[in-house]
Amino acid sequence: MSKPIPWEWYRTFLAVLREGSLSGASRVLAITQPTAGRHIAALESALDQVLFTRSQTGLLATDAALALRGLAETMESTASALTRTATNFSRNGTTLRGVVRVAASEVIGIEVLPSLIARIREAYPQIVIELVLSNRLQDLLHREADIAIRMTAPQQEQLIARRIGSIELGIYASAAYLARHGSPETPEDLRAHSLVGFDQDTPYIREAQQRYPLLTRDIFSLHTDSDVAQLNLIRAGAGIGICQLQLANRYIPLQRLLADYFSYYLDTWVVMHEDLRNSRCCKAVFDILAEGMQQYISQVE
Known part of the structure; x- marks a missing residue:
């Protein structure tokens, strides 16, 4: 991996893990299904790993995907915390917002x-x-x-x-x-x-x-x-x-x-x-x- 992997690829990865399909992930993230597919394909290419296999019930996570899940969820928590913290520190007035x-x-x-x-x-x-x-x-x-x-x-x-x-x-x-x-x-x-x-x-x-x-x-x-x-x-x-x-x-x-x-x-x-x-x-x-x-x-x- 010569370039940093964008966070949105991991976000799509987590959504596919949770929803079990590209269509479900695209609905949750409010993106198109082709965009979700491109994110997964790009992430697999960057990691040189197959993350999902197709089945009659949807996309099944591989062992590599399951191994990455905890780390991706940590990234998700950190991103959410960054937004909350920035909001909490963003105003200096007397009214508390955040x-x-x-x-x-x-x-x-x-x-x-x-x-x-x-x-x-x-x-x-x-x-x-x-x-x-x-x-x-x-x-x-x-x-x-x-x-x-x-x-x-x-x-x-x-x-x-x-x-x-x-x-x-x-x-x-x-x-x-x-x-x-x-x-x-x-x-x-x-x-x-x-x-x-x-x-x-x-x-x-x-x-x-x-x-x-x-x-x-x-x-x-x-x-x-x-x-x-x-x-x-x-x-x-x-x-x-x-x-x-x-x-x-x-x-x-x-x-x-x-x-x-x-x-x-x-x-x-x-x-x-x-x-x-x-x-x-x-x-x-x-x-x-x-x-x-x-x-x-x-x-x-």
């Missing part, structure tokens, strides 16, 4: 953050919020997000982190479920109940199981890795499950069970890349999220 990308877990993003984002919008109507909800830790170093709410202490030195406190988890059930099935009096009694729990094992779950070996995957009757789905299954009376104390009395009140047996704490942090310390937009959003999360944690059952 785009801030916030990452959080599903349950925090759905149950807690909407009111805080509404507060941000009222205070700073020119700040655009991009909300990313995932239980995967977004990579702040590669700027997949600008600010993240995490349930684990950050390890990277390049991050600005503020510890908010600890969120306590307990075992809960709805009044409707307990009226039908009664309350477990001991941990062993849980085996006779419908339990809501995880599907796929994770490092966080394995750590919790060291303290609570009874709560293995086999004991659960309902499996899902979505924290929001677990919470709403408990609220619906489908079974007994684990819930944040602060969420137990929202919408449908839940009753805590076996408090002496199960009490698990999640260390909670609001984190931002240090490159954004001088971004007034990011600092404003960071401060409101930190204050709001502290208020949420301070709520008592």
